[in-house]
Amino acid sequence: MKLLxxxxxxxxxxxxxxxxxxxxxxxxxDLTGQTGEVTLKFxxxxxxxxxxxxxxxNKSNNESFQLENVKYIISNVxxxxxxxxxxxxxxxxxxxxxxxADGNNAGEIYVTLDDVDAAxxxxxxxxxxxxxxxxxxxxxxxxxxxxEASDEGMxxxxxxxxxxxxxxxxxxxxxxxxxxxxVHMGSVGTALDNYREVTLAFPNTVLVRDDASPEVHIKxxxxxxxxxxxxxxxxxxxxxxxxxxxxxxxIADNINTMFSVxxxxxx
Numbered sequence: 064m065k066l067l068x069x070x071x072x073x074x075x076x077x078x079x080x081x082x083x084x085x086x087x088x089x090x091x092x093d094l095t096g097q098t099g100e101v102t103l104k105f106x107x108x109x110x111x112x113x114x115x116x117x118x119x120x121n122k123s124n125n126e127s128f129q130l131e132n133v134k135y136i137i138s139n140v141x142x143x144x145x146x147x148x149x150x151x152x153x154x155x156x157x158x159x160x161x162x163x164a165d166g167n168n169a170g171e172i173y174v175t176l177d178d179v180d181a182a183x184x185x186x187x188x189x190x191x192x193x194x195x196x197x198x199x200x201x202x203x204x205x206x207x208x209x210x211e212a213s214d215e216g217m218x219x220x221x222x223x224x225x226x227x228x229x230x231x232x233x234x235x236x237x238x239x240x241x242x243x244x245x246v247h248m249g250s251v252g253t254a255l256d257n258y259r260e261v262t263l264a265f266p267n268t269v270l271v272r273d274d275a276s277p278e279v280h281i282k283x284x285x286x287x288x289x290x291x292x293x294x295x296x297x298x299x300x301x302x303x304x305x306x307x308x309x310x311x312x313x314i315a316d317n318i319n320t321m322f323s324v325x326x327x328x329x330x
Contacts, residue, residue, distance in 0.1 A: 097181030099271040102278045103140070103174040105161045106325070107133060109286045113170055114163065119235075122286060123294045128244055130232035133163035133285065135318070136217060136225060137174070138197070139190040139260070144182040145268065152176055158193070158208050160215050161283075171280075184269040187279065188262040191318050192227030192249060195256055223306065225249045227257060228318060230288065234297040244297065246288065246304045248314045255308055257315040263324045270329045278328040284321045291317030 107114040114133065121127045138158040141151040151157070159174045166172050202209060202221050212218050217226045230246040250257045269277045293313050295301040304310050 094181040097273045098178045099181055099273055100276040101176045101179050101271060104171045104278055104280045105283055106171050106280060107163050107283045107285055114285055123290050124296050126234060126236050126297050128232055128234040130230055132229060132231035134217060135161050135228040136192050137161060137189045138193060141188050142184040143186045144184050150180045155206055160217060179271050181271050184271060186262055186264045188260055190258055190260045192258045193225045194258045195253060198224060222252060224252055234302055236298050242302060244302050246314060248304055248311045251306045257311050259315050259319045261319055261322050263322060265324055265327050267327050269327055276330055280325045282323050282325045287321035288317050291320040293317060
């Protein structure tokens with residue numbers, strides 16, 4: 064009888080040890096050499112509403128606006144994994160124009176990143192605009208993006224620099240109707256640096272593998288450009304924002320608040 068008990072105990076212990084060994088193997092998945100694809104899906108809205116060209120949206124202070132053009136630059140995309148390690152997308156390809164006109168039927172604009180190191184990522188960081196290090200490379204150091212930005216109207220001139228965001232439309236107040244609205248904010252050469260970075264935590268881990276292509280759905284609230292860290296009045300001069308040293312940093316800080324991760328798909 065004792066022999067039977069000892070035998071059972073030995074088999075149970077062996078089974079537990081085997082399970083523990085399997086768990087250890089699962090927890091130490093070897094991802095060496097694996098890469099995968101990650102898609103950032105930018106979805107522009109206004110508050111809790113979808114963004115639609117030509118639609119009137121209300122903001123604070125009894126003002127409203129309509130937009131016919133919405134574009135912004137993101138760059139320096141990097142991911143942080145569960146161990147605190149970061150993966151920076153290759154610099155030469157790490158700059159993109161998010162153009163609402165390029166959205167699919169759901170209003171999503173895709174930024175697809177290839178050959179991302181396989182890992183369990185918990186957050187993404189990206190810049191809005193062009194940082195000074197990239198600008199310091201000169202016109203010849205911008206690669207194909209210089210022509211792309213010029214073609215998309217996202218530059219003033221090389222000396223003045225890039226437009227980080229471009230919003231065009233009209234605004235109305237209690238006393239004005241359908242007045243021109245143009246927000247073209249960027250750095251001004253090296254004299255005024257309006258580049259900002261934003262870090263967004265993922266609601267669940269993004270699992271990058273060679274046989275999976277995760278999608279990160281990022282909401283961008285256009286209303287935050289005008290009602291972000293600071294609430295701005297069009298009637299006070301924020302209907303025309305270009306290179307002003309006082310106005311543009313406020314717009315830049317507001318833009319920094321407009322992004323959030325809505326959900327993640329691990330496919």
